Amino acid sequence: MTDGTTPLLELRDVVVRFGGNVAVDRASMAIQPGRITGVIGPNGAGKTTTFNVITGLQRPTSGLVLWDGRDISRLSAHKRARLGMGRTFQRLELFGSLSVAENVLLACELCRRQGGDSRPPAVAVPHGGDRPKAAQETAALLEHLGLGDLAATRAEELPTGLARLVELARALATRPRLLLLDEPASGLDEGESERFAALLEELAGSGLGVLLVEHDVPLVMRLAAEVYVLDLGKVLAHGTAAEVQADQAVIDAYLGAEPVAGEMA
């Protein structure tokens, strides 16, 4: 259990080298439950590599990944998922020929088969009569995310904004303790982005840890309780949104004179 001092997830002095290129350079981060932690930085700063180190797709050259204080650095991505890491992908990875409901149901069923149902559901699931529990949970997730009317629609027919919501529903179906989001707002219009932001705030408010790796700096500054700024693989700054925006090194290297004035990369 996380006791308030042990982070849900911690990176300790992580280094990732690709040949002579150091993509992540002694980065340390702590992610707590019940809050949104943002990671920003210019192109090539090491955001995606860091995300992959957390999810288990990239093994660090050195350094540790800790979950509830336990070293999981060598644990495979699917075993980490079983611990309660739910993720979305930068490029959408839904099953296009399956319906919205089928995409979410598959994740619910897999979670149950792997014992993930010992964790509480991400959203309240009303009693649904004789229907199997996974179907009830799928229906509750779709309703909660405003996707109820699209349950029977094939995923490949959805515009990007809705497909991103289905990806979120699918990640939530795994009953995560930590939700890892890689560029979740890309391709969303303003209204969709607002809705997405409100959902993330609500989910974090219910106790979920959320890691948000996002190019949309104003969105991260608005949502994240804690922000890490990466530059050239290093943690350039870490603190509240106000603190990092006032940090001279961040202004010089990244934000420029007009912080959060618009979309930056």
Ligand SMILES: Nc1ncnc2c1ncn2[C@@H]1O[C@H](COP(=O)(O)OP(=O)(O)OP(=O)(O)O)[C@@H](O)[C@H]1O
């Ligand atoms: N598989 C790889 N092989 C070699 N170099 C890589 C590999 N993946 C990333 N890099 C390099 O590591 C550095 C960090 O890349 P990364 O994709 O993590 O940055 P990023 O902050 O996510 O960038 P972006 O905002 O453009 O997605 C870059 O210099 C990149 O070219």
